[in-house]
Amino acid sequence: MIALITGANKGIGHEIARLLGERGVTPIVGARDEKRGREAADRLGAPYVRLDVTDAASVAAAAKQIEEEHGRLDILVNNAGIIVHGEDSRPSATPLEAVRRTYEVNVFGVITVTNAMLPLLRRAPAARIVNMSSELGSLTLTTNPDTPWYDYVELGYNSSKAALNMVTVSYAKELRDTPIKVNAANPGYCATDLNAHQGFRTAEQGAAIAVELALLGDDGPSGAFLQDEGPLPW
Numbered sequence: 017m018i019a020l021i022t023g024a025n026k027g028i029g030h031e032i033a034r035l036l037g038e039r040g041v042t043p044i045v046g047a048r049d050e051k052r053g054r055e056a057a058d059r060l061g062a063p064y065v066r067l068d069v070t071d072a073a074s075v076a077a078a079a080k081q082i083e084e085e086h087g088r089l090d091i092l093v094n095n096a097g098i099i100v101h102g103e104d105s106r107p108s109a110t111p112l113e114a115v116r117r118t119y120e121v122n123v124f125g126v127i128t129v130t131n132a133m134l135p136l137l138r139r140a141p142a143a144r145i146v147n148m149s150s151e152l153g154s155l156t157l158t159t160n161p162d163t164p165w166y167d168y169v170e171l172g173y174n175s176s177k178a179a180l181n182m183v184t185v186s187y188a189k190e191l192r193d194t195p196i197k198v199n200a201a202n203p204g205y206c207a208t209d210l211n212a213h214q215g216f217r218t219a220e221q222g223a224a225i226a227v228e229l230a231l232l233g234d235d236g237p238s239g240a241f242l243q244d245e246g247p248l249p250w
């Protein structure tokens with residue numbers, strides 16, 4: 017099986033690629049920076065493709081390269097994601113530019129990559145798309161004062177992951193009469209560069225749910241939001 021993982025040069029994406037490799041999948045390391053990407057791919061003994069999810073031309077070139085080198089795609093993990101911190105995190109003080117930049121990667125990037133890769137995914141017997149979401153995108157959890165996420169208000173990031181959840185559901189609906197399954201994964205709070213390594217889980221632990229959804233059987237769900245313990249509320 018052939019998998020493309022975006023943002024696989026480090027963090028959770030790198031672990032997803034490594035773990036998929038251990039399961040016999042060929043994990044194509046997608047990364048926007050050629051040096052970082054090639055180094056990561058070499059570490060894994062995996063192929064590399066240059067891909068900046070905010071650059072449609074680079075995404076189209078990546079799809080062409082994958083088509084030429086592999087002919088199809090069995091798994092797409094939309095993992096690349098960013099958080100843009102400002103000095104003042106109040107929504108009213110958050111520069112629109114920071115929100116826009118976040119959406120370019122976390123939402124529009126996912127749509128760009130998914131659309132570009134769909135023709136290759138349709139060629140696989142039963143492709144899987146996994147979108148790396150977050151519990152911070154759950155309206156139910158973030159509006160419940162009894163959860164640790166209630167007080168964490170990050171306008172751009174949280175709303176981008178909520179949007180990504182709806183993107184996930186929308187593609188799952190379009191593809192419901194095909195063997196392709198589309199799900200959102202919550203890795204939990206993992207120590208990576210994204211949070212200056214504050215997370216209490218490892219990147220490997222965060223990668224596990226994405227790997228599970230990437231290798232989901234035909235009886236598995238589509239249009240679901242899942243973490244290790246099971247479904248999350250939207």
Ligand SMILES: NC(=O)c1ccc[n+]([C@@H]2O[C@H](COP(=O)([O-])OP(=O)(O)OC[C@H]3O[C@@H](n4cnc5c(N)ncnc54)[C@H](OP(=O)(O)O)[C@@H]3O)[C@@H](O)[C@H]2O)c1
Nearest residue numbers: 023027028048068069095096097148150205206208209210
């Ligand atoms: N860590 C957590 O606690 C946590 C919790 C919930 C959800 N998540 C989600 O999990 C995913 C992975 O996060 P992480 O914690 O592993 O973060 P990370 O260590 O910061 O890695 C993010 C990856 O995304 C890549 N990336 C950023 N912008 C890109 C672009 N325009 N095109 C292509 N790649 C791009 C980065 O590449 P560069 O090295 O070139 O910047 C890097 O490889 C994200 O979607 C994040 O929102 C993480």
